[in-house]
Amino acid sequence: MKQRVSKVLAVMMVAVLMLTGKADAATIAQGQHTIEHLDNGDYIETVINDAGMKAALSLQSADKQITKTKTAYYKNKSGAVLWSVSIKATFSYNGTSSKCISCSPSASAPAKSWSIKSLSSSKKGNSASAKVVAVHATNVSQQYTKTVTIHCSKTGVIS
Numbered sequence: 001m002k003q004r005v006s007k008v009l010a011v012m013m014v015a016v017l018m019l020t021g022k023a024d025a026a027t028i029a030q031g032q033h034t035i036e037h038l039d040n041g042d043y044i045e046t047v048i049n050d051a052g053m054k055a056a057l058s059l060q061s062a063d064k065q066i067t068k069t070k071t072a073y074y075k076n077k078s079g080a081v082l083w084s085v086s087i088k089a090t091f092s093y094n095g096t097s098s099k100c101i102s103c104s105p106s107a108s109a110p111a112k113s114w115s116i117k118s119l120s121s122s123k124k125g126n127s128a129s130a131k132v133v134a135v136h137a138t139n140v141s142q143q144y145t146k147t148v149t150i151h152c153s154k155t156g157v158i159s
Contacts, residue, residue: 041077046070046148048158063094065101068158070150074114074134083109087121087130091152098126098152105130113137127151 033047049069071086089103105121107130117133129149136142151159 042075042082044072044074044146046072048150063092064156065090065092066152066156066158067091068150068152070148072146072148074144074146076111080111082111083107083114083116083132083134085119085130085132085134085146085148087128087148087150089123089128089150089152091126091156091158093126093152093154093156096154098154098156100124100126100128100152103128103130105132107132107134109134117143126153 036044067090069088085107100123131147
């Protein structure tokens, strides 16, 4: 009985340490972003938002999980969002490998002059992608295809 209680306490202590430990490499700056300028003066701003990190509660592994969302915003010259595409992905990592567990795409076109023609997603290994085709309402020949891909390193660094 004492051995069982000792094992349970040890497991609980490990779980507490995993859940309350210092932030590791999976912590990235909130609002990390890049900007791609287009020939017509518009631009695409890509942002990674933090959706959280948690240790997987498994006695057999020390895997951690992290969920992040990467969004590309298509903006006009004055900075108004015309349309956007996002991929939300949950990754598992342990210092020696990482993998994408699940992903969910989304897209929107808040500007009346644009609409979303198609949206798809895929995941493979340690990455997930969302692909959107956005179409201009009055000029159907003006369409734009954008793929947003999010990766997780073996140490939980998201890019």
